[in-house]
Amino acid sequence: MNLPATRSPRRAALATSVAAVLALAYPGHAGAWILTGLGTNNPARVFMMVGNGAAAVWQNNATVNTVSLSVPAAQLGTGALQMTSDSTQARSPYDQFTVCAPPAQVYVGAAYQRRLSTQAANAMLQVTAPANLVNPAGDLIPISEISWTVSALGGDANPTAIPAGAFLGGTQFLTNIAQGTMRENCHTFRFANTAIRASGIYRGTVTYTLTMP
Amino acid sequence: MRARTLIALAGALLAWEAGVQAATYRLDDSASQVIPPNAQWEWASGSLRTGTNTVHLNARVIVRIDTRQWAGQAGRIYMVLPVDAGGRVTAQWESEGRLIPGRMLSGERTLVFSGTVPGPVLEDRLTVRLSADARTLVSDTQRFAFHFELDTP
Numbered sequence: 001m002n003l004p005a006t007r008s009p010r011r012a013a014l015a016t017s018v019a020a021v022l023a024l025a026y027p028g029h030a031g032a033w034i035l036t037g038l039g040t041n042n043p044a045r046v047f048m049m050v051g052n053g054a055a056a057v058w059q060n061n062a063t064v065n066t067v068s069l070s071v072p073a074a075q076l077g078t079g080a081l082q083m084t085s086d087s088t089q090a091r092s093p094y095d096q097f098t099v100c101a102p103p104a105q106v107y108v109g110a111a112y113q114r115r116l117s118t119q120a121a122n123a124m125l126q127v128t129a130p131a132n133l134v135n136p137a138g139d140l141i142p143i144s145e146i147s148w149t150v151s152a153l154g155g156d157a158n159p160t161a162i163p164a165g166a167f168l169g170g171t172q173f174l175t176n177i178a179q180g181t182m183r184e185n186c187h188t189f190r191f192a193n194t195a196i197r198a199s200g201i202y203r204g205t206v207t208y209t210l211t212m213p
Numbered sequence: 214m215r216a217r218t219l220i221a222l223a224g225a226l227l228a229w230e231a232g233v234q235a236a237t238y239r240l241d242d243s244a245s246q247v248i249p250p251n252a253q254w255e256w257a258s259g260s261l262r263t264g265t266n267t268v269h270l271n272a273r274v275i276v277r278i279d280t281r282q283w284a285g286q287a288g289r290i291y292m293v294l295p296v297d298a299g300g301r302v303t304a305q306w307e308s309e310g311r312l313i314p315g316r317m318l319s320g321e322r323t324l325v326f327s328g329t330v331p332g333p334v335l336e337d338r339l340t341v342r343l344s345a346d347a348r349t350l351v352s353d354t355q356r357f358a359f360h361f362e363l364d365t366p
Contacts, residue, residue: 031243032360036251037270037302037343038353113256113266117300117348179348180266 044114046123047182048210051087051106057094057182064205067106067189077196083146083189092184099152100186108162109184110210112177122176123212125162125183131169135200143167143204145192152185159185167206177210240290240361244277244334254345266347274339276312278361281333289364290326290335294319294357300349302357304341311337322362330363 047057051065069083082104089107092099100107112123132140147166152159161183162175177183249272257267278290290312294304296319305316308325312335317323326335343357 031241031245032358033242033245033247033274033276034250034356034358035247035270035272035274035341035343037345037355037357038251038253113347115254115268115347116350116352118351 044112044116044119044212046110046112046177046210046212048110048125048208049089049093050108050208051085052089053107054093057111059093065106069191071191071193075193077193079193080190081193083191085189094182094184099156099184101153105151105186105188107184108187108208109182110162110177111182112179112210112212114179114212120179120213122178123210125174125177125208125210126171127167127174127206127208128171129167129169129206130204133202133204135198135202137198137200139198139200139202141197141202143169143206145194146189147192148187148189150185150187156185158183161185162187174208236365238283238363238365240363241279242277242361244279246275246277248273248275254347254350256347257344268345268347268350270343272341272343274306274341276335276337276339276361278335279333280330280335280363283330283363283365284332285329287329287366288326289324290330291322291362291364292317292325293322293360293362296320297355297357300345300351300355302343302345304343304357304359306339306341308337308339311335312339319357325361 045058049057049061052063053061065085065087067083067085069081071081075081085103085106087100087102087106090098090100090102092107092109094109094111110123110125114120129143132142133146134140144166148164150160150162150164152161162185164187165172165174175183252270252272254268254270257269280290292312292315294302294317301319303316303318307314312325313327315323315325
């Protein structure tokens with residue numbers, strides 16, 4: 001008859017000790033130091049440069065370079081001639097490595113970094129060109145007469161990162177710039193010179209764009 | 214008489230639990246300070262050439278761990294960074310000597326002190342750098358809550 005009375009206080013004592021051990025293991029004031037990482041001032045970014053430009057990536061520069069050619073009278077319509085430029089940009093704005101040999105070569109570079117995994121995997125490099133070059137008299141040369149080859153100095157592992165091509169008139173796709181990468185090389189322009197044209201200075205402006213969708 | 218015996222038994226159980234059996238205790242470091250508490254992620258230089266997407270942020274932490282309960286006892290203290298849904302980060306820190314400098318990934322715990330707990334408060338200043346792959350970050354604001362644990366022998 002005494003057993004139940006004896007067991008009950010033991011249970012109570014055991015419960016007390018367990019509660020005390022738990023309280024030791026999980027003190028009520030355990031803290032943590034908290035560091036909050038902010039990316040709101042460091043968003044996804046794109047950078048593009050054609051010809052002369054910024055001293056370093058991610059900086060803005062409004063320079064517009066000219067690629068030109070004076071066709072000698074004896075060579076009118078006789079086949080492709082290399083063009084030259086007023087660009088002096090030899091070094092990559094990213095690391096100042098010498099990439100191009102101006103003025104024959106025009107530097108083209110594009111970079112994209114995204115901040116979040118939900119952002120686009122690629123930015124798109126495009127070029128938009130008019131259908132024709134035009135002289136003051138209104139004579140036309142199809143823009144498709146202008147093409148370019150690509151190269152890069154210094155043992156670049158991917159000298160054709162931005163592909164060679166010819167202007168088509170309108171907007172044309174050049175390449176995707178994968179997030180976290182920079183693509184750059186040097187473009188050497190050529191005039192196809194397939195026909196004899198009226199004299200004059202023919203002009204046209206092509207615009208390169210890098211777009212993050 | 215019986216009550217005194219039971220209290221003694223409870224005391225003995227406490228002593229056995231707290232003093233003899235190896236155990237892990239979360240420590241109170243609520244007096245710690247993070248400077249600044251909010252830090253900007255910055256792109257790592259050189260990442261474009263390699264195609265990596267590393268971002269860093271730096272902060273200083275004045276660590277103050279309440280160790281009064283274990284002062285004079287042997288123990289090992291670990292710093293813990295729980296896994297966060299927002300992406301895995303690497304924490305690297307230097308100290309002024311009281312805590313062990315080191316490096317860990319989120320989800321890990323790393324030894325920062327081993328020996329006899331010297332007093333009621335274990336204090337040090339850490340220079341902390343967090344690194345993450347930006348491709349794994351899913352939000353612009355992410356909290357990283359570090360804490361400390363003590364293992365008794």
